[in-house]
Amino acid sequence: MSILGLLEREPSHGYELKRDYDAYIGLGRNLPFGQVYATLARLARDGKVLAGEVEPGSGPDRKRYAITDLGRRDVQSWLAQPIEPEPHLQTVLFAKVVIALMLDRSASGYLEVQRAAHLQRMRELTDLKRTGSQVDALLADHGLFHLEADLRWIDVTEARLQALKEMVSR
Amino acid sequence: MSTAPSVPALPASAPTGALIEARDIIKSFGETPALRGASVSVAQGEIVAVMGPSGSGKSTLLHCLAGIFKPDHGQVWFDGRRVDELGEAERTRLRRTAFGFIFQFGQLVPELTAADNIALPLLLGKVGRRDAYRQADAWLQRLGMDELGDHRTGELSGGEAQRVALARALTIRPRVLFADEPTGSLDSLMGERVMDLLVDLAREEGATVVLVTHDARVAAYADREVMVRDGRVTMQPAAAAVPR
Numbered sequence: 001m002s003i004l005g006l007l008e009r010e011p012s013h014g015y016e017l018k019r020d021y022d023a024y025i026g027l028g029r030n031l032p033f034g035q036v037y038a039t040l041a042r043l044a045r046d047g048k049v050l051a052g053e054v055e056p057g058s059g060p061d062r063k064r065y066a067i068t069d070l071g072r073r074d075v076q077s078w079l080a081q082p083i084e085p086e087p088h089l090q091t092v093l094f095a096k097v098v099i100a101l102m103l104d105r106s107a108s109g110y111l112e113v114q115r116a117a118h119l120q121r122m123r124e125l126t127d128l129k130r131t132g133s134q135v136d137a138l139l140a141d142h143g144l145f146h147l148e149a150d151l152r153w154i155d156v157t158e159a160r161l162q163a164l165k166e167m168v169s170r
Numbered sequence: 171m172s173t174a175p176s177v178p179a180l181p182a183s184a185p186t187g188a189l190i191e192a193r194d195i196i197k198s199f200g201e202t203p204a205l206r207g208a209s210v211s212v213a214q215g216e217i218v219a220v221m222g223p224s225g226s227g228k229s230t231l232l233h234c235l236a237g238i239f240k241p242d243h244g245q246v247w248f249d250g251r252r253v254d255e256l257g258e259a260e261r262t263r264l265r266r267t268a269f270g271f272i273f274q275f276g277q278l279v280p281e282l283t284a285a286d287n288i289a290l291p292l293l294l295g296k297v298g299r300r301d302a303y304r305q306a307d308a309w310l311q312r313l314g315m316d317e318l319g320d321h322r323t324g325e326l327s328g329g330e331a332q333r334v335a336l337a338r339a340l341t342i343r344p345r346v347l348f349a350d351e352p353t354g355s356l357d358s359l360m361g362e363r364v365m366d367l368l369v370d371l372a373r374e375e376g377a378t379v380v381l382v383t384h385d386a387r388v389a390a391y392a393d394r395e396v397m398v399r400d401g402r403v404t405m406q407p408a409a410a411a412v413p414r
Binding site: 112115118119122123125126129130144147148151155 | 223362366369386387389390392393395397404
């Protein structure tokens, strides 16, 4: 859908779509060219984009793609829909705490190590936010808020360890 | 008299390597112990976040490090000197000449202008009036607030007031900046702006920073963090060994 969204701005070549995706959306997870062209072919088949005439010149990428009305409606409906909230109900974090308590190992020791790792990652993201672009800051903030939520969970879990231990070690 | 538990006598030798250090600090308020043997050391130029839940003793630790509170037991060292052995007048002098402070709120005089507030520590330090105000103006310019110099700080927004407080704390060019929840009364974006400035200015001025916060997003501006729990500093395990 991101490719279709990028196409709504203006008709574009595949390499332009890849360039903008990598710069504004992928941010370190670059889109392979093959995936761009496969996506464009699928969108063309479904009537969501139109491929222009092959332009003169060399290289594999001589078609410009334009979004259709059907494609535009798709983008509009995609932007209006919330994504599924991911509650991460059974994370590895959670499993490690429960297993540590069951095995009578140090769950609080694990939580301390995890807290330090989380804070280290938060420092890296804060640095990215301070030195990067506005788009970097947006992405870093998303990560920071999620890590902060994990840290709050770590705090509360630490306070509940005794009660949890009584429950799981039956 | 303190009701704090007794601890073994400490060696009298000066700690090495740290600009500021607390060793086995015990501090109680009446019957209530706030610190129960807290130790921490901060190197020259470091920014260290002191974290911990409410009531853990993190603010008391900052107050002891800064010579505001005298510990009941233990030692506080600054630049090779025992701060806890100094008299009240000497500690006040140290705070005025070597330490800067920024709190959540309340450190500015609301009836005075932003320029007055920034110039005040210099005037107290016997800097001439003209020079003090020239430096205050330079700070306001550095903060992008020169148009607010003649505004009373009581009329400023929370974010503006904290930026003035930051300038006021740094105007004496302190060796150590003590910050206690400096963004606690600000919204997220304004808090970020104040933290960006605090870190940038502290680095430019070469100031060491002790930053007390319960907020992990604020602590993430520091070089490292220490945790205070139940009046003790718990060691932070290294995060480098985390597999990816």
